[in-house]
Amino acid sequence: MTPAWPRLLPAGLALVALIWGQDALSLAPNRLMPGAPLMARDVLPGWALLSLPLLLTGAAPWRGAPLAAAAALLVLLAALGMAAAGLLEGAAPAARATLGAAAWLALAALAALVFWPGPARVLAAALLALGLGALAWGGVLDGLSLAVEFHARREAVAAALLTHLWLSLAALGLALALASMLALAGLASARLGAFFDTLLGGVQVVPAIALFGLLVPVLAALLGAFPGLRAAGLGAIGATPALIGIALYLSLPLLRALRTGLTATDPAVLQAATALGMGRGRMLAWVRLPLGLPHFLGGLRVAAVQAVGLVTLGGLVGAGGLGALVFEGMAQFATDLILLGALPVVALALAVDAGLGAMERRA
Amino acid sequence: MIEFDDVSVRFGAAEAVRGVSVAIPPGALAVLVGPSGSGKTTLLRLVNRMATPSAGQVRVRGEDVALADPARLRRSVGYVMQSMGLFPHWSVARNIGTVPALLGWPQPRIAARVEELLALVRLDPALAQRRPAALSGGQAQRVGLARALAADPDILLMDEPFGAVDPIVRRELRAELTRIHAATGKTILLVTHDPIEALELATHLIVLREGQLVAAGEAAALAAPPAAPFLRALFGPEALALRRLSLLRVGDAALDGPAPDAAPEIAPEASLAEAWILMQERGAPVLAVGARHLPWSALLPR
Incomplete structure (x- = not known):
């Protein structure tokens, strides 16, 4: 059993933010201008106090703590939503009520308590998802500027999410193909394997933005020399440089995992396989691959999470995806738009990590 | 059945086997014995091309192994080793059925054969679905033996097969091997560094020292005096005399x-x-x- 006291840290942060935080909500004249900050005690309805006992039970060392933390988070969010709607009443139509730093800090701290490793975590996460859905469905959050931005951009966000998923999967697939070939070559010659390892390690040192930038003129020259490639759907900007660049980054964790998994097989087992008359192919399919599976899944998990993150940068070279929303928001100084791109990226990365982590533990 | 014809094996500068010529008749339980580093394991591995001679010829069933397809040759020769090398991700049944699966036998035939082999090596059929990690040392060694016998090879190679189990289980497994050898009539080539084990099991003895053949022949004849000084040193005079008595x-x-x-x-x-x-x-x-x-x-x- 892990000690109980570390849970007090996020709980304390949430309390401090709610009691002394200067900026729980702010009312701005439009989506780009900064607004006037308001403290939680000045703006939240009285029933928001209910979240305090829930917060304290959520920090206490008992089985139901994550559930209490989820309830606290939902109460707080509902209160913030109602307060935002109240602020907007009578204001100009372009006015926006935006969540401030204190509110974000309190929400994030409560989320940490919900997802804290321990029993009832999955149940609490389900409760949270259900509650969020209900709040959104009931229009309780509609006053918050993030929801306003989302309603205005609903189609664009959905399309960006799909593109993001597709790009991540494609980059992962490309990297897997490259890493598998390099790993097999490395299995035949240890020297070659070490060389590829160093090569891909070198790629990691190049910043992603620089690598994408480098790939654009290289691809342009390549497409100029072989116009047929353009007909095949390749372009010097857009998805092509992003996919190639991201795949190069992802290849290193995949190659490392493949190499470790393929070479970690017990020599006695390999000797037995040889003595029983297995050829190279059979030994790979029957012995090396299944025995290396936990290693492969570990590498795949790292690479998949990295893919979701790196595809965000693909927005810079016109690949689309949630990154495009983030960079558009940055260009406009529209914080809500940035968050509209960034929050799904974070959720996606966490979901991929949790899903593959569960698979890894089962293997 | 197995013939070594002036065989040498060189690993870099070192010569592991030097000019060994010896023939093992069909149905023999031939034991390769000698101190560690005498080249006995290398000699064994020449039979299924796990090692290749730098000079000379190895013939199995009258054919030069250098001309055989290594995978096919290995599937036709059973192999048991000290560390067993059972596949940890497969059940006992699937481990035993490895070579039949490689030979493309249909599933029902493999299952029937596995059942037969479990009975032959006296393993509880309930163990068939277990993973190797759940077995005792003696059970694992029996599974290794069953796996080697799966495709009914006429030749069985055993490299220190009882080295990793405790003395009581070792005694049991030796008796089992003698029984299986008598029941199946297979040609067995077994490596051991233990002279007592060699004398107890062997119908034929092949004694090696520093890669060279010291003596080879029927166990009873080799154990009879006047034994070569090296044999006496290796086995001890008492063991030699007792063994001779038990063979005649x-x-x-x-x-x-x-x-x-x-x-x-x-x-x-x-x-x-x-x-x-x-x-x-x-x-x-x-x-x-x-x-x-x-x-x-x-x-x-x-």
């Missing part, structure tokens, strides 16, 4: 002429060791073997 039969040593009236009776198939024990127990210097007799002096080397 009463019927071969008995003398013509009837025994005294009170002499205890012994069957001609009994070993001289059993005759010696009977003499000790009864205090009788002479035993009756049908119409002939066996005096204690006949037990001494001539």
